[in-house]
Amino acid sequence: MTALLSLDGICQTYVSSPDLAERAANLLGANYREMRVRAVDGVSLDIGPGEVLGLVGESGCGKSTLGRMVAGVETPSAGTLAYQGVALAAMTPAQRRAWQLQVQMIFQDPFASLNPRKRIEAIVGEAAVVHGLIRPRDRRDYVADLMGKVGLAPDMMTRYPHQFSGGQRQRVGIARALALKPRLIVCDEAISALDVSIQAQVLNLFEDLRAEFGFAYLFISHDLGAVAHIADRVAVMYLGRVVEIGAADQVFSDPRHPYTRVLLDEAPRLDRRAQDFTPVKGEIPSPLNPPPGCTFHPRCPVAAPACREIVPRLTGAGGRMAACLRETGEVA
Amino acid sequence: MTVPVLSVRGLRTEFDTRAGRLTAVDGVSFDVGPGEVLGLVGESGSGKTITGFSILGLIDPPGRIAAGEVVLNGQDLRKLPEPALRRLRGDRIAMIFQDPMMTLNPVLRIDTQLIETILAHRDVSRERARDMAAEALAQVGIPSPAERLRAYPHELSGGMRQRVVIAAALMLEPDLIIADEPTTALDVTIQSQILYEMQQLMAERNTALIWITHDLTVVAGLAHRVAVMYAGRIVEIGPVDDLLDRPAHPYTRGLIHSIPSATARGQRLEPIRGMTPSLLNLPPGCAFAPRCPRADAACGTRPEERAMGPARLVRCHHAGEVIA
Numbered sequence: 001m002t003a004l005l006s007l008d009g010i011c012q013t014y015v016s017s018p019d020l021a022e023r024a025a026n027l028l029g030a031n032y033r034e035m036r037v038r039a040v041d042g043v044s045l046d047i048g049p050g051e052v053l054g055l056v057g058e059s060g061c062g063k064s065t066l067g068r069m070v071a072g073v074e075t076p077s078a079g080t081l082a083y084q085g086v087a088l089a090a091m092t093p094a095q096r097r098a099w100q101l102q103v104q105m106i107f108q109d110p111f112a113s114l115n116p117r118k119r120i121e122a123i124v125g126e127a128a129v130v131h132g133l134i135r136p137r138d139r140r141d142y143v144a145d146l147m148g149k150v151g152l153a154p155d156m157m158t159r160y161p162h163q164f165s166g167g168q169r170q171r172v173g174i175a176r177a178l179a180l181k182p183r184l185i186v187c188d189e190a191i192s193a194l195d196v197s198i199q200a201q202v203l204n205l206f207e208d209l210r211a212e213f214g215f216a217y218l219f220i221s222h223d224l225g226a227v228a229h230i231a232d233r234v235a236v237m238y239l240g241r242v243v244e245i246g247a248a249d250q251v252f253s254d255p256r257h258p259y260t261r262v263l264l265d266e267a268p269r270l271d272r273r274a275q276d277f278t279p280v281k282g283e284i285p286s287p288l289n290p291p292p293g294c295t296f297h298p299r300c301p302v303a304a305p306a307c308r309e310i311v312p313r314l315t316g317a318g319g320r321m322a323a324c325l326r327e328t329g330e331v332a
Numbered sequence: 333m334t335v336p337v338l339s340v341r342g343l344r345t346e347f348d349t350r351a352g353r354l355t356a357v358d359g360v361s362f363d364v365g366p367g368e369v370l371g372l373v374g375e376s377g378s379g380k381t382i383t384g385f386s387i388l389g390l391i392d393p394p395g396r397i398a399a400g401e402v403v404l405n406g407q408d409l410r411k412l413p414e415p416a417l418r419r420l421r422g423d424r425i426a427m428i429f430q431d432p433m434m435t436l437n438p439v440l441r442i443d444t445q446l447i448e449t450i451l452a453h454r455d456v457s458r459e460r461a462r463d464m465a466a467e468a469l470a471q472v473g474i475p476s477p478a479e480r481l482r483a484y485p486h487e488l489s490g491g492m493r494q495r496v497v498i499a500a501a502l503m504l505e506p507d508l509i510i511a512d513e514p515t516t517a518l519d520v521t522i523q524s525q526i527l528y529e530m531q532q533l534m535a536e537r538n539t540a541l542i543w544i545t546h547d548l549t550v551v552a553g554l555a556h557r558v559a560v561m562y563a564g565r566i567v568e569i570g571p572v573d574d575l576l577d578r579p580a581h582p583y584t585r586g587l588i589h590s591i592p593s594a595t596a597r598g599q600r601l602e603p604i605r606g607m608t609p610s611l612l613n614l615p616p617g618c619a620f621a622p623r624c625p626r627a628d629a630a631c632g633t634r635p636e637e638r639a640m641g642p643a644r645l646v647r648c649h650h651a652g653e654v655i656a
Contacts, residue, residue, distance in 0.1 A: 058519035165607055166376075195375040196546060200590035200603030207600065222519065225549070229592030229601070249597070266524035268549040270591055273573055275553030277528035279473070280521040283489055299521075 002085050003046035004184055004216050005070060005103070010079035012040040012065050037287050039065040041240035042079070044314075047184060052210070052217045054231030054248060056224060056263070058284055061237040064188055067220045071105040071186045101131060104177035108189035110169035114161040120147075120172055121157040128179045146175040149212075150205060167198035174205065184216045191226060203230060224267045228252050233319070236260045239287055239295040246320035256322035258300045294325065304331040336363035337507050337540040338387070343400035345379075345386045354611040356382040356395070358564035361637075364508065367538040371551030371572070373587075374561035377608050380544045383561070384510045387542075388427060389417050405507060423453040426501035430513035432493035435500065436485040442469075442496055443481040446503065453504055468499040472529050491522035498526070502533055512544040527554060548587060552576055557643070560584045563609060563619035570644035580646040582624045618649065626650045 014037045022032035040062040047053050047070075057063045068074045069081065081088045083099040091099065107113040114123055124146055125139040134142050144154035150171040161169055170190065177185055187206070191199045203226060209215060221227050227234060228248060235245040236257065244257040255261045262280050282299045285291055291298050297307035310330060312323040325331040345357040357379045364370045374380040385391055387402050389409060402409040404424060409417060421427075429435055437445055446465035447458065456464070462481070469477035472495040485493055494514060501509055511530075515523040531554065534541050543555060551558055552572065559569040560583065568581040579585040586604035606623040615621055621631040630649040637645045640652060 197604040200601040225593045279525040
């Protein structure tokens with residue numbers, strides 16, 4: 001199987017240079033340095049056609065940054081991104097355009113991601129016209145059809161975003177992504193802002209659309225329940241690195257990385273009553289100054305001295321990998 | 333149950349808006365005992381937060397508490413004059429919000445804010461108040477509390493800020509804490525740290541806790557009893573295991589079946605159809621009827637509360653028929 005999209009050693013580094021005042025202060029002997037944040041640090045993974053890859057992790061782990069690079073909103077600072085086997089650097093303009101159109105994104109906040117001054121017809125149909133997928137005079141019918149697909153009444157397309165509820169707006173966001181006939185949809189916390197009963201409606205919609213059109217999804221979420229429900233494979237990120245990846249049922253039933261275990265143990269679940277919450281020590285470290293070796297070692301319940309020095313590699317077989325020295329045998 | 337710390341009876345809170353009067357809290361009644369955790373669950377607009385505010389008497393015009401009793405340790409708070417109520421807030425009842433920056437003043441150091449609270453309610457010296465504040469921070473698991481006292485809120489992480497707010501709420505050992513989605517914005521590992529601290533402190537001090545949330549899974553792990561709100565009314569209340577394992581109201585059942593998990597992999601979720609109705613335009617009978625798979629002609633009249641076994645109340649004409 002050739003991957004629809006593959007990432008190889010992808011990094012994203014943000015640099016904050018000293019500003020004018022700080023540079024002036026440096027001349028007078030102060031010591032303001034450039035600050036570097038490695039938001040994504042050497043991530044390699046594949047997304048197959050029609051596959052749902054769940055990406056989980058806590059705030060600051062780089063999951064949104066990764067999603068933005070996959071969708072082409074940001075350019076990786078290092079590593080190779082390839083769409084349908086062609087690396088970004090080697091793409092012809094036509095291939096590049098195909099990648100950008102065929103990978104669409106649905107955002108977390110349905111209030112911030114729709115232009116409040118445009119009607120739904122324009123929001124959903126504009127890009128398809130601009131990119132020549134449809135003729136301008138077909139826009140109305142095209143949008144009406146899409147509205148039906150996401151469960152909205154077609155006559156609602158003359159309305160403005162403020163006339164919709166949160167769940168309806170998220171459906172508009174989905175219709176906008178569908179309008180470009182994508183093959184991969186990046187959902188960045190696409191259901192987190194919705195009420196529970198509406199979340200279930202939208203999750204069902206994702207499944208229906210996948211069955212109808214065969215989309216692949218990169219489903220980014222901190223909600224382990226939602227990811228367990230929808231994903232075929234799961235990647236767990238911590239501080240910019242993938243610490244575990246594998247088939248969803250295997251990762252959730254038999255986690256190999258201590259961080260995955262902690263996440264699964266501490267996530268509240270409906271069938272867990274009178275739960276004894278056990279505190280995981282410490283907080284998520286700042287990506288400005290990540291710990292050496294395995295970045296999880298300061299919080300890890302089973303850390304050994306070697307974990308402070310050796311950066312664990314993702315190892316394993318059959319697509320089931322974890323980055324832990326106990327897995328590789330470097331720590332017994 | 334022993335004598336309840338808080339007893340709410342027939343609470344109704346209304347807001348006069350340009351579009352008409354809406355009843356955000358409509359005849360809500362419940363008790364919370366010492367050391368008990370009551371989960372108050374509902375979706376946006378269900379009136380769960382306004383219920384919390386109403387208990388504290390914090391409803392500003394155009395809103396008003398139109399009816400009901402809020403009895404704390406035998407005293408009806410609605411009959412108390414404002415200055416007496418002010419003395420109770422922060423002392424006997426404390427509230428914790430979702431966003432800690434709603435409670436913390438961004439331009440004041442943590443010590444200034446905590447000491448001010450203590451001095452407002454207790455006749456102690458400044459030095460003693462500082463010690464109390466440091467102790468409170470230590471109790472919620474903040475490392476090196478004496479140093480953290482001198483920090484400004486922006487110097488702390490989200491989880492640390494929420495701990496400071498919880499410390500402020502616990503500091504004066506209140507009888508009742510109302511927590512409104514205090515862990516919703518936090519990451520799983522930080523949430524479990526905070527839930528752990530809350531569990532320990534509640535059990536040690538026998539404080540009553542009302543945990544307001546949209547998240548049934550947190551309630552499952554934390555609460556002893558659960559009340560489910562829909563469109564301003566409590567539709568179902570009961571012990572946590574009983575209610576979650578055998579929901580009697582179709583709305584509760586719908587909420588439970590909407591939660592995705594590994595066990596439901598590959599199956600379609602059963603969401604509740606439609607969306608939450610506007611409070612301005614509620615159906616005349618059962619507010620849930622238009623979305624309810626069980627609704628029939630009987631649902632055109634408003635259902636009264638019915639007892640379903642011990643300590644279990646349901647507001648549904650078809651309660652019991654839907655036990656799954």
